[in-house]
Amino acid sequence: MTSPNFRHPVTLAKDLMSLDDVSGGRVVLGIGSGGTGFDATVLGQEAWTPRERAGRFGEFVALLDKLLTQGAVTERGTYYAAEEARNIPGCVQQPRLPFAVAATGPRGLALAARYGQAWVTTGDPALFETGTPEQSRAAIRGQIERLGEACAAAGRDPGELERIMLTGFTPDRNTPLDSVDAFVDFAGRHAELGITEIVLHHPIPDSDFAADPAVFERIATEGLAQLAG
Known part of the structure; x- marks a missing residue:
């Protein structure tokens, strides 16, 4: 990036x-x-x-x-x-x-619609500190709707763009890395919104991205297998 x-x-x-x-x-x-x-x-x-x-x-x-x-x-x-x-x-x-364009505002979404092969979101920054996971998902749903509108204005099919969620910046922070089940639940709820790819930060000790490396490895195998199944 x-x-x-x-x-x-x-x-x-x-x-x-x-x-x-x-x-x-x-x-x-x-x-x-x-x-x-x-x-x-x-x-x-x-x-x-x-x-x-x-x-x-x-x-x-x-x-x-x-x-x-x-x-x-x-x-x-x-x-x-x-x-x-x-x-x-x-x-x-x-x-x-391919370009994966990160954007949430109208000008950035227009760029993603015109030039992107993928769109990237980290959620709504305004909800990071005080929002709830439910509010975050509602905001992402709104972003995807506005991306669709930008694609229509650019004469593109929104289905041509992958929709990527970069985790670690939503109210649930690193909850997806708590367990395999937590990841599967998080990924499933966002897939229902239209997200096609989830990006997880590798655990970094003593940081905002601290997590159990063993759980991370299990997510990479068992969690993805559950979602694929």
């Missing part, structure tokens, strides 16, 4: 083509507008306003799409530019490697 906080489209395109090559065409780009706080200032820049962040994100994704699908690109936007950026031979995956 990357963002405009840390990257420029021209150099990122080169990196992605190399990764796509060495992986034999197995790379998916996760991309979002970027976080605030430390993420926004770690390279020494001033934090962007929400308006500028959204503007940069839109320009970044559109330019990156061109760089990965065209042999040479010259473009000058408000925030990013490319001058005869040559990208030959291009991606192993054609017409380019």
